[in-house]
Amino acid sequence: MSIPGEWYLILAAILFGIGALGLLIRRNVLIMFMCVELMLNAANLTLVTFSRMLNDIGGQAAVFFVLVVAAAEVVVGLGIVVSIFRRRSTAVADDISSMKG
């Protein structure tokens, strides 16, 4: 018998938690982006697990679209980082606080 789906779901929850923790404690914008990728991958793992548990291809199709959206998100996000770096010469989120109220 193959691995029960609960193991994958717990692993995905822990991976999501690590990604969220990194997003909260790191200040480098690039590493915050990588933590977003970790969270997206945890969601992908969950979708594939449910796809197997329900014997339905829809979950894998959803992962396919999440991959595309993640690629678009990284391209635009890194474009923003490059644009900010040109003006401010910093990649630390705390230094980009001009719009702070």
Next chain:
Amino acid sequence: MTSLLATTVAIPDVIVFAAGAVMIMIGALGVITSRNPVHAALSLILTLFGIAVLFIEQQADFLAAVQVIVYAGAIVVLFLFVIMFLGVDRNEDLDAEPLAGQRSMAFVIVLMAVGAIIALGAEAHWVVGPHSVSGVPGGPYQNVYNLGRSVFTTYLFAFEATAALLVIAVVGAVVLARRSGAANAEQPDGQPENEEVAS
């Protein structure tokens, strides 16, 4: 969830799952603890490979291949490219904590969130409802066929929408990352950068 340890699982499956889980955990902890952004990106590759291993273990063959090619091959390379391009591959001081209590608060909140997710999953009867609504995923050597048929029939509109999304993202990235016209006029030698790769 109560039958978590009572079920009998084959030993090779457990070994593959454990290998994937260890790769994922080491990589994820490496991403959030490494001082150097380049090391963080390399740790991210380890995590992505671990996810691909678990995809193969769950018979999602096509997604495992795409995971390695698109994520490890394109997205992480884009990350590394930007890190090198900006020259931020220096060690970061991780001991500085500008917002007092931020880390401990983050730990508490994340532990509460993960605990809540696992507790809710243990309580809920979540895998219910009709099975195989949009097609079966498996069958011997049928994963790519089934996934392709699903994407190009059931999810065709979403597929076309992602094509539009990618075009918009590439155009937006070029507009964001190029120098403005005024800056070009001041610096005649400024070459227009084109650092985006179509993923």
